[in-house]
Amino acid sequence: MILPVVLCVLILCAGLWLFLIAPAMEKKTELSELWKYDYAHRGLHCREGGAPENTLAAFRLAVQYGFGIELDLRLTADRQVVAHHDPSLFRTCGADKRISELSFKELQGFRLFQTEERIPSLSQVLSLVEGRVPLILELKSCENYEELCRLSLRELGGYGGLFCVESFDPRILRWFRLYAPQTARGQLMTRLKGGKDGIGAFKAFCGRNLLTNFLTRPHFTAYEFQWRNNLSLKTAKWLFHMREASWTLKTWEELQKAKRHGNLCIFEGVLFQKEPERQKDPTRGLSKGLGATAFRERKVRARALESREKENTLYE
Numbered sequence: 001m002i003l004p005v006v007l008c009v010l011i012l013c014a015g016l017w018l019f020l021i022a023p024a025m026e027k028k029t030e031l032s033e034l035w036k037y038d039y040a041h042r043g044l045h046c047r048e049g050g051a052p053e054n055t056l057a058a059f060r061l062a063v064q065y066g067f068g069i070e071l072d073l074r075l076t077a078d079r080q081v082v083a084h085h086d087p088s089l090f091r092t093c094g095a096d097k098r099i100s101e102l103s104f105k106e107l108q109g110f111r112l113f114q115t116e117e118r119i120p121s122l123s124q125v126l127s128l129v130e131g132r133v134p135l136i137l138e139l140k141s142c143e144n145y146e147e148l149c150r151l152s153l154r155e156l157g158g159y160g161g162l163f164c165v166e167s168f169d170p171r172i173l174r175w176f177r178l179y180a181p182q183t184a185r186g187q188l189m190t191r192l193k194g195g196k197d198g199i200g201a202f203k204a205f206c207g208r209n210l211l212t213n214f215l216t217r218p219h220f221t222a223y224e225f226q227w228r229n230n231l232s233l234k235t236a237k238w239l240f241h242m243r244e245a246s247w248t249l250k251t252w253e254e255l256q257k258a259k260r261h262g263n264l265c266i267f268e269g270v271l272f273q274k275e276p277e278r279q280k281d282p283t284r285g286l287s288k289g290l291g292a293t294a295f296r297e298r299k300v301r302a303r304a305l306e307s308r309e310k311e312n313t314l315y316e
Contacts, residue, residue: 021210021232023242024217028184031219031243033162034134034264037068038255041248041268042085047113052092054083055117056128063132070136070247070266073122075148080104081122081155087140100142122155131161136222136245136266138188141169149175153183166222166245168207173216186245187216189233190224210236222247222266225254 043058194201
């Protein structure tokens, strides 16, 4: 008598688990196009070459060489959507000030990583890219997340290029599911730990095991590559054919391994590594966008951005 009851309980628990982790069932045709590119994490950035992360210079390089772009979005005090990863300027500008407390005009008084680059607005990024490569837009978690979602979507309303959104915050993906279901959305995730960044143990457990998917129904999951050996992730891929993106790939070995799994690849620094066998063709193994063929033909070496003089030639 006990065994049938136990089996019923186990079946119900398994069914509930599958319901919680299931992704969106509808297929987004744009995902196939998004998966044709490799993505430069925060742009094709090289601080020593004057093109630091999340700047127009880094985005320009990614466009020139045909790579998709992953970038971070935040709100300023005057409700402008800007590209910046951290909530404060401390790491990037050496100033102990928060993005949300400054207007866009005030932000223009700061230089990023002691270069001539400033924090760009989303509208500036869109004007630069002009649909030539796809974008992965990470909306950062914040108190006024609904306004960030709404204003970002407004900026993207007239944009004709390919893009998708992603976030660690399931509230943001829930908003897009409800108010912009036509936009491809992805759940960002890593091995969250309770007590870190103000996240409790229960929320961390639910997050890293994709148990909030029933609220957001993401079209893909972007899991940190080193922690992708997760049962919920593997099951959602196997049973529901959910697509996976891998971040942030920093070696050729990681990038090739992710590609073997059919994952979308978000890379950083790979082109500038100094392995001798990569010097002849730094784009070997990377997906080719429209401009990457030109990159190959020019035989740009991985050390091309090591000096400002060489880097400047890339803008010509």
